[in-house]
Amino acid sequence: MTTDGQLLRVEMIGPLRVTGPDCVDITPQGAKNQGVLALLMLSPGMRRPRRWVEDKLWSSFAPEQASANLRQALSKLRRSLGPWEDVLGADRSSVWLDPARLHVDVLENEFRIEDGFDLLEGLDVRDPEFEDWLRSERSRFADRVGAARPALPGGLLIRCRTSLNGTGLPEVLGDILANRIGENIAEQVRAWRQSGRHVDAGAEDRGDLEITCDLMDSDGRLHVFAKVVHLPSARILYSKLQPIVSAETILGSDDAICAMIFEAADRTLGRLPLAIENARPEARATALARLALYRMFTFQPDALREADSLLLQAHEVDRNGIYIAWRSLIRTIQMIELLEPDLAALYEETQMLNHKALEQGADNALVQALVSQVRVMAMGDAAGGLELAERSVDRNPAGGFGWLSLAVARMLAGDHRQALDMSRHARSIARHSPFRHWWDLYHCIVSVACNEPHMAIEAGEAAARAAPSFRPAHRHLLALYALDGQLEKARAVAERLARIEPGFSLDRLVNDDAYPVRTLRSKGLLEPIRALL
Incomplete structure (x- = not known):
């Protein structure tokens, strides 16, 4: 059985590079020679028919000349591989590499993601068939990188709405309260606020959170019922019935109203990671930050x-x-x-x-x-x-x-x-x-x-x-x-x-x-x- 210490290591992310177990660089010279290795390493089982390889590297040559060029390239590759020449094999119909003796970075399940690096950088074979093949492989590589890279946070979508129930207050005051709660949430997690007035929105527009501030008049006493709901699950993350002395308490910086806004945002943020999908960056980042705050405010080293x-x-x-x-x-x-x-x-x-x-x-x-x-x-x-x-x-x-x-x-x-x-x-x-x-x-x-x-x-x-x-x-x-x-x-x-x-x-x-x-x-x-x- 071959151990990792006996493997040839091949880097294909960035420029092609081959190193032996002793870390000596044995990368073959010549674009066509490197092209043979690239074609084989990215082929199923690292094996291809000779004619297929010839068509990719010498597509404009007659079959006899292309076959002769491949034989010459294989000879040069064996010399460059030195003691590991038997990694490369060929017979009258096929050419192959021994997968058990190669560690190829791009073939690993977990490969490094480095922005700015492409597959087989600088490899210029100058054959249209090879270039078409290489574009296809780079596109496949880009798709893998995109899938492997953590998803970027798109932000929570927060709907803010209000309603009136027999009050003499204008509806905009409820809007102000709902939006202030939304603003306080958005200070600590990436979020977008959306007007909630359009009641006929489709399911796809429902968003993540809905903040409602319903103004009510009960026997001449004004109240606001504030509620934050996680829309996909209908979980209530926060609710409170708050008396309102006058419109000025909403428009100004009244202690009780400000405390309700601050509390609504804080309670919502504390429960948010339990409500939204853990795979979303917003959930992970918020959970990490909330735990960090609990640790930070202890002042312990x-x-x-x-x-x-x-x-x-x-x-x-x-x-x-x-x-x-x-x-x-x-x-x-x-x-x-x-x-x-x-x-x-x-x-x-x-x-x-x-x-x-x-x-x-x-x-x-x-x-x-x-x-x-x-x-x-x-x-x-x-x-x-x-x-x-x-x-x-x-x-x-x-x-x-x-x-x-x-x-x-x-x-x-x-x-x-x-x-x-x-x-x-x-x-x-x-x-x-x-x-x-x-x-x-x-x-x-x-x-x-x-x-x-x-x-x-x-x-x-x-x-x-x-x-x-x-x-x-x-x-x-x-x-x-x-x-x-x-x-x-x-x-x-x-x-x-x-x-x-x-x-x-x-x-x-x-x-x-x-x-x-x-x-x-x-x-x-x-x-x-x-x-x-």
Whole structure:
């Protein structure tokens, strides 16, 4: 039995190349000689009648001359193959190669897909019969490459519609709500929105998701019933009955309406991979990204690395800038938390990911929000972060991440009261998010900056309840409890930090300027901790 180490390796993707088991290049010279090998290797059983080979390479020659040319070519091929000359066989009627002794790349079930490489590149035999054969083989190869390459994401098709049930509100308000939910979904998965007004659409136009926002008047009280349905299976991914105070609450940035929009999109995205076909890139990319977010918002070192790997895979499936923006936020967390040894390399990579995310998702409000937060947190760029945050909120008034990035940018710019109001609004929008501790943490930090320690304690405690191993929340609570004279609580938090954070100590918290409590340090709120030393 022939082992892989004894096989001749033949590369046909790109220029023809033959190498022996010792990796020595034994590719035959001459286009006609290479043509003989190509014809045989792509033939059934690697065998052909002599006359068939002659017709493909010397179609304009008389039979006697063509036969003589083939004999000469076979002789040269044997000499070039050297010790492996018996791989090539011939008798009076046929010519063949020994398939058991050849490893041909294009014949493997799994072959490399490299854009820009064609079959038998540069092989110019200059015979019309051979050229016709080669065009046919290249077309077959292109079909195989197309079938082997992962399908490109076409995007979800989302229908948005509304109806009125005895309300005095215009129908366009329901359209606005449905489209805002659709926009929030489309920020995190490639999607297209479609008007749902044409009720007689054919089955082929049904799409993937339908978002309905039905406005109702019940005894003078206005409500909207929002629902997201996976059309092929009729599964309800989200539904909620929401009271409406007035039309202005829909047109503006009302807390309750924005929270419903944000929640509808978030719940839909969480259930989407379970509803649509797993073979679709949209399903795979969304599933990878959602898992990555759950890992990322733990702030654990290994989980952050895993989240980065998952987002890299999501981007390979769907070249969407949102996955790069999340990766830039991961790098920022790793820098601030001092989780990786080479901070300079992290900073450079963060900058690169930041720019690349905007290149691929310049009009995506969530990309703008995340890039804004990275610029503020990692680069201290208040002006750049503020500009992007304002663009994000202007594009998506119901974006919880947008309002958070705007609050952080305002805080860094010194507009503390505005920052506090915006942070409160962001926190309210995201109150149903599985990652709400992220908003709680930043409301705690903004409250510290605004000299509101009791408000900061409430937000810090909420973050710690939602995510008991969330280190940043415990760090701030430790300082805030000490400031408030709650020394027993402060000691309990210090003990918890010692369990969940390797290398933690009160001395490091107070005296290490690099330790990630920048706002507490700048406000002088670490001094009360010295009572615990």
